[in-house]
Amino acid sequence: MNKQILLVPLLGTALVASSAYARDDHLRLKIDAALNSTAAQGKIDSEVKLFWGDQKYPAPQQTFGSFTANKKTNAFNKSDEEACQINFASAVIALQERARREGGNAVVNIHSYYKKDDISSETEYECGAGTFLSGVTLRGTVVKLP
Secondary structure, eight states, rough: OOOHHHHHHHHHHHHHHHTTTEEEEEEEEEEEHHTTTTTTTTTOOTTTTETTTTTOOOOOEEEEEEEEEEEEEEESSSSHHHHHHHHHHHHHHHHHHHHHHHHSSSEEEEEEEETTEEESSEEEEEEESSSEEEEEEEEEEEEEEO
16 A cells, blocks of 8 residues: 555656656748658649748639648657658648638748747748657638639
């Protein structure tokens, strides 16, 4: 009985200590590098145009709404940048698939929305890199351009 009483606090302390060492780094990485990465090669649809941050785009014929793509991957045995590029490519593909389903041909005002931290940039995206997982959340507006 005494061993069980001692074991419970020890296990609780071990769990708290291990979570204290969990990483949750927020990285800013280059959009161009991610779009040209091996994770994105041949998977990003050139038919569905992408406009980042405040990039100018033609007046849309129709707007279908704003949508979010939240993608995570196992970060084990990958560099932070590699894991983030995998997530980024998956999020972009998800936004493009949503555009096609809605009848759009572009996603505009794409910005990072990782853990509801809204960051708009024409050149960078945000990725959360942890000990075991990494994640990218992108939000954009689906439109039909002329």
